[in-house]
Amino acid sequence: MPVSQDYTGRPALARWVLPDEANAIKGNMFDAMWPAAMAKDSFLVPMIKNGRAVADFWVSLDGDGRWTSGLGSGSNLPGGDVYDLERATLMLEKELGPGTRVRPVVFLPSGFAFAVGDNRGREAAVFLYWERVGPGVTNDGGWTAEPGDLLTQDQLLESYSQTR
Numbered sequence: 757m758p759v760s761q762d763y764t765g766r767p768a769l770a771r772w773v774l775p776d777e778a779n780a781i782k783g784n785m786f787d788a789m790w791p792a793a794m795a796k797d798s799f800l801v802p803m804i805k806n807g808r809a810v811a812d813f814w815v816s817l818d819g820d821g822r823w824t825s826g827l828g829s830g831s832n833l834p835g836g837d838v839y840d841l842e843r844a845t846l847m848l849e850k851e852l853g854p855g856t857r858v859r860p861v862v863f864l865p866s867g868f869a870f871a872v873g874d875n876r877g878r879e880a881a882v883f884l885y886w887e888r889v890g891p892g893v894t895n896d897g898g899w900t901a902e903p904g905d906l907l908t909q910d911q912l913l914e915s916y917s918q919t920r
Contacts, residue, residue, distance in 0.1 A: 757796040762792040763862050763890035769837050770869050772860040781912045786874045789861060812836035841871055844882035847906050848873030851880050858920040867893035880908050
C-alpha cells in the first residue's frame with residue numbers, strides 16, 4: 757500500500773486530508789476532503805493470514821535505487837497500520853451499514869488520523885493515530901479520542917468541543 761508523501765512523522769496510510777476540521781466535522785466530511793499526495797518510492801506491505809492483515813513492514817528505495825525494508829508492526833500481533841485500518845473499516849460498516857465507503861484521513865490542523873466512513877450521508881470515524889509532521893499540522897490537539905475509538909458525527913463534535 758502506498759504511504760503519504762507529505763505526512764511523514766510516521767509512515768501514514770492516509771490518502772485524504774480534511775482541512776479546517778472544526779468546521780468540516782459539522783457538515784459532510786467526504787465533500788470537504790482532498791486527496792493526499794502519495795509517495796512513489798515507499799510502501800507499507802501487509803502480511804496476510806487467512807485473508808486478513810496480521811502485520812506489516814515498510815519497503816522503500818534508497819539513494820542507490822535498491823529496495824530496503826524496515827520494521828512495521830513489530831511484535832504486537834495481530835497489529836500494524838493495515839490491520840488497524842481493516843478493523844476500523846469493519847467497525848464503520850457495522851455502525852453505518854452495508855455499502856459504507858471508508859477513507860483514511862489526516863484531520864487538520866490537529867494531525868489526528870481517522871478512518872472516516874460514509875453511507876448515504878451518514879458519517880462516523882474511527883481514530884487511528886496522531887500524525888505529528890506534515891503541511892498544515894500544528895499539533896494543537898483538538899481531540900479526546902483513543903486509538904480504535906468509534907465516534908459518530910455527534911460524538912466527533914462533542915469530542916472536539918471538549919478540548920476547546
